[in-house]
Amino acid sequence: MTRYLLVSRSAEYETRLRRLFRARLQTLPGEYLTFGVDEAVDRVRETPAIALLGPLLTLDETKSLSVALGEQHPGIGVVVVREQRSDLEDWVEEVGMHAVLSPEATDAATESLIGRLDEWLVTAGRAVPPETTDDVADPSDGEATISLVDLRIEPEATSAEPPAAEAVVEASPEAVAEPAEPEWTLPDVEGVRTEVIAVAAPKGGQGKTTMAVNLATGLAEVAPHSVVLIDADLQFGDIANVLDLTATRGLVEAVDAADDEVLIKTLLIRHVDDFFVIPAPRSPELADTIDPHRMGALIDRLATMFRYVVIDTTPGLGEHTLTALEHATDGIFVTSLTVASLRALRTEFELLVALGLLPQNRHIVLNAVEKNTGLVVADAEPIIGAAPDIVVPRSSGVLLAANAGVPLIHNDPRDSAAKAVRTLVQRIEPTAYPTRRRIHRRRRSQ
Ligand SMILES: Nc1ncnc2c1ncn2[C@@H]1O[C@H](COP(=O)(O)OP(=O)(O)OP(=O)(O)O)[C@@H](O)[C@H]1O
Ligand SMILES: [Mg+2]
Structure with a gap:
């Protein structure tokens, strides 16, 4: 059975890879792209674990292929075969790729890269294991002519280590139904950069x-079961409501359990879209019982268990919000397009800088933007002192999604606000494309 797919316009490279991978390789001459990417992708016979795209494909072709293959074959690994050139960064940003491979790489280096990516895809639960062990290239003899640039995989790609696994779900989702004794194990994130x-x-x-x-x-689409969402809006947190979840326990209990990973697992509420939630305290007065230091310890603990920890906070810069920001790698700062909010955000930044608590990565979201309010997007930068990174329009879709208890990007992916929010997800995880399967999965499961 073939395991790898090569789409290329170079007959020479095709011959070389055929020699290398023999029956494991199916090829699709780049000429088929003339009839459209979908036509070409329909010609792919078996489900490939890895697609090698190039050499001699354009950026647009590579991008469309990556998306179309990802939709047809979810979990597929994408390797762009291309020389390291100055525009490579654009490619990395635009193509949902896992690695770049030089066409000049030696056979050993090529085999090593594909073997390591294959192994990672299997470990991450994105590909089934090869039928025979012979099918997997020996991962032990990596070489420096390759560069693994997956933004989610550790960047030390040229070491002999296999790519770090980001998500391995080892038990069936049904096992999660009984929260008291979860039988699932979380993906192993040791050695994986946690955000x-x-x-x-x-x-x-x-x-x-x-x-x-x-x-x-959005992050759970690419890292299922490896995302936890903490509602740290301590008094009026409403994530459980917005997501239509029933919770009897939440942050108070999780903070108490900060030192006990097993206990924390029993407190996680699984959302149907493959992420976990720690809801806010049941009543506002319980907020006072949460010690900020212990909450920090919980965040640190969760960061060892999950690939992504997302924290919703209380408005302003109270102790708990400062704790969340202190422990964060990324801060997302949301403001509306009003002078009062923009000024307040500037003050917040000034304070965070003074305290040394501005997270390493910062993303400014201008939300609920509408026309004819007296301000335009360009007015925001001079007031905040930094340009907004994402502009989300005001849209009724946001309210409809909240009322339906379904995340906006799944409730109505075509909504203008949903599209903008998707770009925010992609700032954190560039491969989070809205594939058909991802969107419809939520619908089917309703
Ligand atoms: N882009 C948008 N277009 C239209 N409505 C929006 C938009 N973004 C948020 N809303 C609506 O505005 C309200 C507040 O949004 P949300 O609850 O996300 O804000 P918040 O900052 O968490 O508020 P709080 O400080 O109360 O926790 C909600 O009813 C939400 O549906
Ligand atoms: Mg809120």
Whole structure:
């Protein structure tokens, strides 16, 4: 059975790979792309674990192929075969790729890269294991002519280590039904770069919860069961409501359990879109019982268990929100396009800088933007002191999704706000494309 797919316009490279992978390789001459990418992809016979795209394909062709193959064959690994050139960064940004392979790489290096990616895909649960062990290239003899650039895989691609696994779900979802004794094991994230993303805003009602929920949803598409969403809006957190989840326990209990991974697992609520939620305390007065240091310890603990930790926060810069930001790698700052909110955000930034608590990565979201309000997007930068990274329009789709208890990006992916929120997800995880399967999966399971 073939395992790898090569789409290329170079007959020479095709011959070389055939010699290398023999029966494991199916090839699709780049000429088929003349009839359209979908036509070409329909010609792929068996489900490939890895697609090698290039050499001699354009950026557009490579991008469309990567998307179309990802839709037809979810989980597929994508390797772009291309020389390292100055525009490579654009390719990395635009193509949902896992690695770049030089066409000049030696046979050993080529085999090693594909073998390591294959192994990673199997470990991550994205590909079935090869039928025979002979099918997998020996991962032990990696070489430096390759560069593995997957933004989610550890960048030390040229070492002899296999790519770090980001997600391995070892038990069936049904096992999660009984929360008291979970039989599932979380994906092993040891050695994987974890991102802790705190969503903050100086004022209430700006869209923090909307961003946090959709971020968790989008990230879980690429890292199922490896995302946890913490509702740290301690007094009025409403994530459980927005997601239509029933919770009897939440952050208070999780903070108490910060030192006990097994206990924490029993407190996680699994959302149908493959992420976990730790809801806010059941009643506002319980907020006072949460010690910020212990909450910090919980965040750190969760960061050892999950690939992504997303934290919704209380408006303003209270102790708990500062703790969340202190422990975060990424801060998402949400503001509306009003002078008061923009100024407040500037003040928030000034304070965070003074305290040394501005997270390493910062993303400014201008939310609920509408026309004819007296301000335009360009007015935001001079007031905040930094340009907005994402502009989300005001849209009734946001409210409809919240009322339906379904994350916006799945409830109505074509909604203008949903598209903008998707670009926010992609700032954190560039391969989070809205594939048909991902969107419809939620619908089917309703
Ligand atoms: N882009 C948008 N278009 C239209 N409505 C929006 C948009 N973003 C958020 N909303 C709506 O605004 C309200 C507040 O949003 P959300 O709950 O996400 O904000 P928040 O910052 O978490 O608020 P709080 O401070 O109360 O926790 C919600 O009713 C939400 O549906
Ligand atoms: Mg909120």
